[in-house]
Amino acid sequence: MTEKYKIYLSDDTKTRLINDAELFEFTKKDESVNLNAFLKTLIVNYFDRYRQDSESLLSSIKQDLTAITSISDKDAALLADKIVSTYIKADNFQSSKNSALTLTVSGSSYEILRIIENNMLKDTSLSQYLKDMFNSYLSIPRSEREAIIFKDTYEDITRALKEHRILSFTNTTSGDEKAYLVEPYIIAPSKEEQCNYLLCMDRSTRRPRTFRISRIRSVFVTSDSFPVNPDTQKELQEKAIRSPHSVSLTVQAVVRLNKYGVKKFKAITKNRPIVSKIEGDLYYFDWPELQLEEYFKRFGRDALVIEPASLKEKIKKFYYYGLREYNKGAIK
Incomplete structure (x- = not known):
């Protein structure tokens, strides 16, 4: 099922989300930025973490309030919720104007919005809930945001790293997708924490290579394992610290x-x-x-x-x- 929702975002929040969508290459056929596809992915991959973090924050504030005052649990919960809404999630201090955005969802993203509508809103609107979620996402360093948006890819690569499994995937760096078979060694953020890179050994050329996580597609963890080469591991660890986006000479x-x-x-x-x-x-x-x-x-x-x-x-x-x-x- 497909449903359209109108949400309101500050111009600053919208611009920063568009920047992420552009950097992570969410594009339409005409190469323009596909913000809707990006937001659907964000909602699906970040909702559980956002919900758990929000509940944990409320719980911590409530515990602190009851520990230092004689306030009841019920009143502490209400006050904790007000503190979060007023001082943490509020964007009243932003000078940027709000603008309407039509969000079209289907599949998993539609199901999550239904969960939010039925269980999470309390005294707030769906638009405000999503705005709070997006602002929370934007407060995270970009390299971590990339790991959220490409959650499945990141988890597959992490598993391959732990189990020393050979990885198969395609890459879009040159425009056309090309298939690779590699021995993964390290995931490292770039110096400016803009993106994450997989440093690995190319099985066909036996040369070190690096791939930006957001450009990796069709990841498959094979059943084949490989022996970790200490010299290669040391070399790539040094590259990871200095320049993970380049393993050139x-x-x-x-x-x-x-x-x-x-x-x-x-x-x-x-x-x-x-x-x-x-x-x-x-x-x-x-x-x-x-x-x-x-x-x-x-x-x-x-x-x-x-x-x-x-x-x-x-x-x-x-x-x-x-x-x-x-x-x-x-x-x-």
């Missing part, structure tokens, strides 16, 4: 930054490599080459790669082909 690099490059290095924090040492305008790195390449492409003339030659050549080609295309456009 680690190189010793030297980059010259002018005064504008130094400012950019301080300002551009996403995927910023850690400096080994600084000598004047020379910055030294012991970091994956691919990440260094992607990071310093954004600096233009304000960063000049001195070493290694392979990294220097890659960035030279990047600017060369970019300039060539711009010159073609100028001729037209």
Whole structure:
């Protein structure tokens, strides 16, 4: 059965939910963001945790109230509920306006909304309950939110890690889905806690690989196990700490930054490599080459790669082909 519900969200909450839906690649056929599909998944995967956390919070407040006052259990429960509603879940202090959103649900998401309507509302509306649930979800670090949205995938990978089972899945990084058979070693959040990555050994190439959890599809835990390689485990653990989104070759690099490059290095924090040492305008790195390449492409003339030659050549080609295309456009 399919049902439509009108809910009201602050513009700030709606924008942040859209950002998650976009990052986690919930899209329609025309590549626009599919917020409805994202919210259905959120409701199904987060409802139990939200309900349990809410009940636990109320119970803790009630116990504290009865422990320090002579208030009755009934009055303590009522006061605890009021405290949560007024000071914790209230969004009265948000300056953002509310806007209507039509939520279309079916299947599991419809059944959960029916459970909420029949059992959870008390003195609040369904719209307010969902708003509170969404705000609670948004209060969690994004890497944990990703684990909620891709709950089934995350649980399958976690089981494979514990049992040392070979994993089969498809991945959407390059646009087209490609099948992989891997030996999983670690799940690690990125440096900025934006996403989770599976670090593993590719069975076909026998090379380390990393996959963003939100881009993994059709996960299957096989019955085949694999022996954990201590050297591989150590290597991937080091990658997990430093740059889980990249398991490319680690190189010793030297980059010259002018005064504008130094400012950019301080300002551009996403995927910023850690400096080994600084000598004047020379910055030294012991970091994956691919990440260094992607990071310093954004600096233009304000960063000049001195070493290694392979990294220097890659960035030279990047600017060369970019300039060539711009010159073609100028001729037209």
